[in-house]
Amino acid sequence: MIGSAIISHARMTSADPSLQSKAVRALLDVVLTHLDQQALLDESSFPYRLMANGHHSFVSFSHSKDCVALIISPYPCGIDVETRAISQAVAQRFFGQHENLTLQSYPSDTQAVYRQILWQLKEAWIKLHGGTLTQGMGVDFGQYLTDISPTHSSQIKLSNGHQAFIHPSLQLSAIFRLDA
Template sequence: MMVQHLLLTQVKYTQLNSTTWYATAEVGESLCLDFQSSSKDASRGIAHNQRQIQRAGVRLLLQQLLNKLEISDTLDESDFPYCLVNHKYYVCFSHTGISDKANTGSNSNQVKQNLNNKIAVVISLDRPAGIDIEASNVVWKVAKRFYSDNEINRLLALPTDERDTVVKLLWQLKECFIKINHYKLAQGMGMDYSHLIADILDGMRQESSMYIIAEDRTDYHIAISTTQHTVVIF
């Protein structure tokens, strides 16, 4: 397996308040994987390589954000939430999956994979923050397996296009709170955030590139960036 130079493109930096910044980017890489066995082995190799690139990509983006903030430090990954070793600032990562399907070359043992993943990182000076970046919608039947009855009932009352957007944003903010509170997946996805649906709809209808919602029950704020496909809890 050979990995070429890692490249971050479309890097964007955003300051949410005096103690919270986040960055988004796309990490692109062409991989050439050579296997002497089955396509199943190739698929496993691609998935493994994807994880390696995503891991490297988000850490490279963190370093670029630290450079921009003129912070000299390294990441402590020994426990959650992640923190900087010296400053003790909180760090959280997110990334999407593979966007392009694998292509098999003329050699049946060679699989070429083009990756174009969106990645994100948030740094918070005073308390844990969560971030989630996702370009694809969440399948409705999957959401119904996890969401609370209150959420489902409110979502069913929406037009399909609005419902799909709110389902995705709810999923993202649940992911953020999972990262902040270290919930298990089913526990975190089952939390009832139906009280936020009206505020999410209000923000969507403003057609703004970013809007912020106050989550009074937890004393957190929720930043939703439509152009960056990103939700940040800070």
């Protein structure tokens, strides 16, 4: 738990894409059971909502290969887990000029980790705001790279009261608010 946000992840026994959606919802059931909560999932718009006793919280899901993750928060939130490497060619195509220049200032092995983190942050932003790929890729997270460890989990302040939680070894990043 980070503030009032709950982040959970799990590994599947198979990387079968047809099982990913079921696996992340099973993870939600495990988390809700652990919290002794019952809630209905509303998937009609991003971010998704959990409805219980006339109240709602927000939930975001992600999956990549054999990994699934979720975040639950009283405020809109987004999460992304990405186990595939983000190539330099993809970064050149989708990241902004400032981000690519910032990436070039790091050794190549660190660049690979930061490319993955930038991609995760952009995907989490898309889920948080319900935006399109183009809108999410247009957000510049390059200014935050100096505050992010390529080897340890980090929590950083973003604009508009948002926080980002980055866990490189779990290959996940989440964006959420601590308070309204």
